[in-house]
Amino acid sequence: MIIQGTLVSSSGTFKSQIRVDGNYIVEVGPNLGQADITFSDDCLIFAGMGDIHIHARDDVSESQTYKEDFCTAGAAAINGGVVHVADMPNNPVPPITDESYHEKARHLAKRNPPIHFTLYAGIGPGTRPLSFAVPYKAYMGPSVGDLFFKTLEQLDETLSHYRGCNVSFHCEDPILLDEHANAATHEAKRPAECEISATRFALQMIEKYDLKGKLCHYSVGEGLPLIREARSRGVRVTCEVTPHHLYFDQSDLTDENRGKMQMNPPLRTISDRQAMLAALREGTLDYLATDHAPHTLEENEQGISGQPHLDTFGAFVTWLILDQKFTPEQAALFCSENPGDFVNPYTSPKKFGKIEPGYTASLTVLNLNQPVTIKREDLKTKCGWSPFEGITFPGSVEAVFIEGRKVR
């Protein structure tokens, strides 16, 4: 099969063709032959986009599958133009911290092709690395689920066993969270200082144990200089940012939408939001990662934290490009290439993130001239709502290919 159109990578945008054989890209160039599928000039062809922070909530206990499962998360991902995801370990009961649960979850995730699921393993008090390579996740303080540390000393001791591993951090300091527990609002209960203090500690841990570190859902401007400084000294740290911390801030909160707008870490100030947009543009933030956290709307209204975002991933990227003036090349970096680099050590023989021979033939095609208004009936997530309902994005997902097959 030959696909033709405007191809985007971090190094440039050019008209070209892609030859696909089976599951893989075998050739890329301008004159490969008669195209089987041609995309118009309104469309941009990206290497398949990846969301490396989601909560699919599927496990053998099935205790959370009324909110989402691997199958509905996969359908929502395809709907949003996402071809691979990395799933968090905190929600299954028990959390996925050992080999047998990780293997069982991998087995469940495989029943639902074609989306590729990379599964994190959790780090909790007293856990140890698995015998096979996985990315790890450490919750510094309580969020949703029972996997977290009550003190940072306990985290330090546990991490001493994970030297050299790939560890992602949920950065909220448990002691400071405790100190603010009686504050009036969700935002005041989890203030910026919790994240800043946790950032300092995570960076120390990454350096001390030579981790390949990642800071999840970054949201505070004041923490960014700490990250830049650590990187300038060669500390191996990358960072995620969510659609909600780029699009919403505390000025969007009303009495009516509080439940829908609750997540950990919470919405911050306008200046934090602007700092996140600037940091994504200049590369301090490396991944658009949604923290897709589906709960029923009733649960959100009763105070549980998290927003679903997979269905709207691609449309949101068109907002970044067209309204926020990100270049398509920047989007290719934080939606395709960097997420690919993150998961590729765990996905062999599949390889994500680039439109090059040898890579998996998974592609995300965005139409920059086809606005979309987000409507509940178009969503595939089982929780059935989106914080973007009623909002019109300037472009939409035109097509999705997964391993050589057009799936949307």
Ligand SMILES: O=C1C[C@@H](C(=O)O)NC(=O)N1
């Ligand atoms: O860290 C998290 C976890 C997530 C969930 O629902 O599991 N919800 C959130 O808002 N933040």
